[in-house]
Amino acid sequence: MTDLEAYSPEYEGLFAGLHQRARAGQGPSNEEILCVLKWKLARIKDDHFRVVQGNGDQIRRSIVMAGEPYRDKQKEAVRSLIGIPEIKLAVASALLTACWPDYSVLDSRVLVQLEKAGCHIPPWPTESADWACDVDGYFDRYLPAVERFRVQKGLGSLREADRTLWGRSVRKQILEGLGLD
Numbered sequence: 001m002t003d004l005e006a007y008s009p010e011y012e013g014l015f016a017g018l019h020q021r022a023r024a025g026q027g028p029s030n031e032e033i034l035c036v037l038k039w040k041l042a043r044i045k046d047d048h049f050r051v052v053q054g055n056g057d058q059i060r061r062s063i064v065m066a067g068e069p070y071r072d073k074q075k076e077a078v079r080s081l082i083g084i085p086e087i088k089l090a091v092a093s094a095l096l097t098a099c100w101p102d103y104s105v106l107d108s109r110v111l112v113q114l115e116k117a118g119c120h121i122p123p124w125p126t127e128s129a130d131w132a133c134d135v136d137g138y139f140d141r142y143l144p145a146v147e148r149f150r151v152q153k154g155l156g157s158l159r160e161a162d163r164t165l166w167g168r169s170v171r172k173q174i175l176e177g178l179g180l181d
Helices: 012-023 030-041 046-065 071-082 089-099 108-116 135-153 158-177
Strands: none
Touching: 012 030, 012 089, 030 046, 030 089, 046 071, 046 089, 071 089, 071 135, 089 135, 089 158, 108 135, 108 158, 135 158
């Protein structure tokens, strides 16, 4: 099993459709936003329904803005997302990644694997909670680290790189659990 094969592809079809709609200036529906939250968090709480119902338009506007080629607009979009209750940087990055392949999901598994691959830029906390609201760190350290890994491995996109890193972590956990590593 490869690192990428260890990543579950169950949501990839959803992401392809979201990307096409985001490029057309539309954001995801409330239902699709909740699917992305479920994918990232492995659960949906009652609070998530309230947040999406009350802030769906703001989430869509922010996601569309995040696709602009200007870094200051992208950061503004992410700051807008993390200003919404229940949405921290890890969830915001999942929403953006679902719609735009030039983003990468902030995840503790990926943080650890990037550090092990020597692609990180200090300071480098290995817990995604430490990055909860660090928009500048996400753009100035995290995304460049994922890009370095992408180039190092000859992968096609940041999305493919973060899936590979996440899969590598899962695969390592499985091998260790089976006593094979």
